[in-house]
Amino acid sequence: MNYHEFLKRKYRFGLFILLSLIAFILISISIGSYHLPFHEILAGNPVIMNIRLPRIITAILVGASLAVSGAVMQCVLRNYLASPFTLGISQGAAFGAAFAIIYLGVGIMHRTGEGITILNPYIISLFAFFGSLISVFVILLLSKLRTLSPESMILAGVAMASLFQASTMLMQYFAENEVLIASVVFWTFGDVGRTVWMEISIIFVAFVFSLIYFFYRRIDYNTLLSGDEVALSLGVDVKRIRLEGMLVSSFLTSVCVSFTGIIGFVGLVAPHVVRIIIGGDYRFLILISTLVGALLLLLADTIGRMIISPVVIPVGIVTAFIGAPTFIYLLMRGEVR
Amino acid sequence: MMIIENLNFAYNSRNVLKNITFRVDSGDMFFILGPNGSGKTTLLKCISGVLKSSGNVWICGKELRNLSRIEIARKVAYVPQRVEICNLSVFDAILLGRRPYIRWGVGEEDIEIVKRIIRTFELDEFAFRSLTELSGGELQKVMIARAMAQEPNILLLDEPTNNLDLRNQIEVMNRVRRVVKEKGISAIITMHDLNIASIYADRIVMVKDGEIVDEGGVEVLTPRSIKEVYGVDVEVSNHNGVPVILPRFRSEEPINIK
Numbered sequence: 345m346n347y348h349e350f351l352k353r354k355y356r357f358g359l360f361i362l363l364s365l366i367a368f369i370l371i372s373i374s375i376g377s378y379h380l381p382f383h384e385i386l387a388g389n390p391v392i393m394n395i396r397l398p399r400i401i402t403a404i405l406v407g408a409s410l411a412v413s414g415a416v417m418q419c420v421l422r423n424y425l426a427s428p429f430t431l432g433i434s435q436g437a438a439f440g441a442a443f444a445i446i447y448l449g450v451g452i453m454h455r456t457g458e459g460i461t462i463l464n465p466y467i468i469s470l471f472a473f474f475g476s477l478i479s480v481f482v483i484l485l486l487s488k489l490r491t492l493s494p495e496s497m498i499l500a501g502v503a504m505a506s507l508f509q510a511s512t513m514l515m516q517y518f519a520e521n522e523v524l525i526a527s528v529v530f531w532t533f534g535d536v537g538r539t540v541w542m543e544i545s546i547i548f549v550a551f552v553f554s555l556i557y558f559f560y561r562r563i564d565y566n567t568l569l570s571g572d573e574v575a576l577s578l579g580v581d582v583k584r585i586r587l588e589g590m591l592v593s594s595f596l597t598s599v600c601v602s603f604t605g606i607i608g609f610v611g612l613v614a615p616h617v618v619r620i621i622i623g624g625d626y627r628f629l630i631l632i633s634t635l636v637g638a639l640l641l642l643l644a645d646t647i648g649r650m651i652i653s654p655v656v657i658p659v660g661i662v663t664a665f666i667g668a669p670t671f672i673y674l675l676m677r678g679e680v681r
Numbered sequence: 682m683m684i685i686e687n688l689n690f691a692y693n694s695r696n697v698l699k700n701i702t703f704r705v706d707s708g709d710m711f712f713i714l715g716p717n718g719s720g721k722t723t724l725l726k727c728i729s730g731v732l733k734s735s736g737n738v739w740i741c742g743k744e745l746r747n748l749s750r751i752e753i754a755r756k757v758a759y760v761p762q763r764v765e766i767c768n769l770s771v772f773d774a775i776l777l778g779r780r781p782y783i784r785w786g787v788g789e790e791d792i793e794i795v796k797r798i799i800r801t802f803e804l805d806e807f808a809f810r811s812l813t814e815l816s817g818g819e820l821q822k823v824m825i826a827r828a829m830a831q832e833p834n835i836l837l838l839d840e841p842t843n844n845l846d847l848r849n850q851i852e853v854m855n856r857v858r859r860v861v862k863e864k865g866i867s868a869i870i871t872m873h874d875l876n877i878a879s880i881y882a883d884r885i886v887m888v889k890d891g892e893i894v895d896e897g898g899v900e901v902l903t904p905r906s907i908k909e910v911y912g913v914d915v916e917v918s919n920h921n922g923v924p925v926i927l928p929r930f931r932s933e934e935p936i937n938i939k
Contacts, residue, residue: 345808346794346808347792347795347808350770350772350808350809400703429804493924501765560785563777563780563783563787566769566773566777567777567780569765569767569768569769570764570765570767570769570774570777570827571761571764571765573726573731573759573761574759574761574765574777576729576730576731576750577729577730577731577754577757577758577759578754578777578778578780578781578831579749579751579752579753579754579755579781580750580778580780581750585759597697619768621770623770623811624767624768624769625769625770625773627787
């Protein structure tokens with residue numbers, strides 16, 4: 345075997361995931377409580393353009409973003425348990441959203457026949473974004489002030505996550521009426537079904553820029569795997585790469601979470617799946633993780649739409665149900681160290 | 682060639698290295714010997730630019746402090762004592778050595794260089810195996826191979842024979858000496874095994890408490906200098922021109938340690 349053949353296997357896996365994703369998009373687009381014949385799907389029926397397509401594209405973009413963020417966090421923090429969810433970034437976003445809903449009254453929702461609609465999603469998203477940034481900056485600040493080791497940074501994230509959860513609960517406890525509480529709870533369910541085209545384009549832009557940056561740094565991430573000293577001796581500015589990696593991945597996560605709520609496990613599991621199949625080379629891990637993350641989230645959302653149709657289960661709940669056992673399985677196999 | 686002049690390094694206001702001055706010529710196997718905690722590893726880290734020290738370090742006529750990270754990485758390769766094992770293939774791990782030369786992506790030339798190094802280090806059968814599947818000896822060879830892919834002028838090895846069996850120790854050291862002599866580069870090596878050092882060393886410095894105690898060829902390995910540095914009574918005999926160091930003991934008495 346030569347090196348090119350060795351790489352070809354990785355390309356082949358990437359291609360396989362890409363084709364599966366495309367196939368799944370087609371399946372997902374034709375499934376729904378409102379039955380549409382195939383020619384109407386192709387003709388761009390309003391149900392497709394306004395409901396199913398935004399939903400599918402959001403699932404793909406958010407799945408890809410969370411997965412690539414998780415992959416990068418796992419590398420720069422040298423901890424395979426790192427992910428947007430385990431670092432408290434998602435919980436920070438929920439805290440911000442809860443604050444906006446309860447105290448600023450911007451997000452009062454009203455019940456319609458089919459579910460709950462958010463009145464002013466942008467202010468909530470903005471506060472969710474700020475909330476997630478608090479987590480990020482506390483972790484980064486701690487690492488700067490106390491020169492925290494990457495391993496301890498994840499523990500700081502875990503602490504931040506529970507602090508934010510407690511704060512959110514406290515706000516809910518003292519909230520004036522139950523509609524506010526319901527709105528907060530509803531918001532925190534990760535859901536890819538409430539984004540509109542404008543929000544999708546924001547996520548898209550954040551995703552594309554982050555992905556280009558991560559891809560540019562792919563070889564540096566490989567050097568980090570060999571330890572800081574080796575990376576330094578190879579001419580890599582380890583501190584800068586670590587800081588930038590954390591900032592960009594947290595930023596991307598924040599954008600996603602602020603529009604969709606908390607979606608756990610994709611960022612944790614997707615990079616591991618790729619690592620098990622094609623190894624830890626970040627030249628491939630970055631791009632293929634995005635594909636696997638997109639596929640996972642789309643799969644989870646389709647399951648959520650189908651399982652007790654016409655009721656749609658928010659994708660955040662489905663990913664937790666699929667993700668947790670998967671992760672435990674990976675732990676048992678000894679793949680996650 | 683490398684010149685080190687008045688190198689000092691303090692860690693939390695404790696002076697770890699004091700006025701270190703020496704010179705390493707091209708084609709030399711240069712050994713730094715000394716007990717645990719004497720500052721050997723810190724010295725290598727200062728030379729490799731991993732730690733910032735005061736004093737002057739010249740590499741091939743250029744001052745270390747005036748070189749960028751990448752420029753240093755093209756001249757100095759460092760293999761630390763502790764190896765982080767990751768899920769990369771042997772080929773990709775060695776390819777990392779090309780990082781200082783890579784701008785946007787890996788080129789054909791980089792791949793050819795890695796292929797050549799894999800052949801010289803006889804790693805062909807492991808090339809596409811993951812590092813996680815290798816033995817200690819194989820892993821150490823891969824790390825040195827990675828350092829060679831940097832095409833350095835100076836090769837820094839921190840206790841390269843640790844955790845290796847006798848055969849692997851000799852294999853690794855033979856290979857290092859061969860590249861050093863063939864390419865005319867310098868290797869600076871820290872080591873605990875005085876007998877391996879005495880076989881392979883062209884020059885030796887002996888370090889104690891961050892200071893150089895003795896410097897020279899293998900002849901500096903005397904009972905007096907070893908007693909001074911390690912506090913152990915030894916006998917040094919000559920075997921085919923190579924000093925052989927054996928702790929002095931009598932069968933009824935333990936080895937004298939002071």
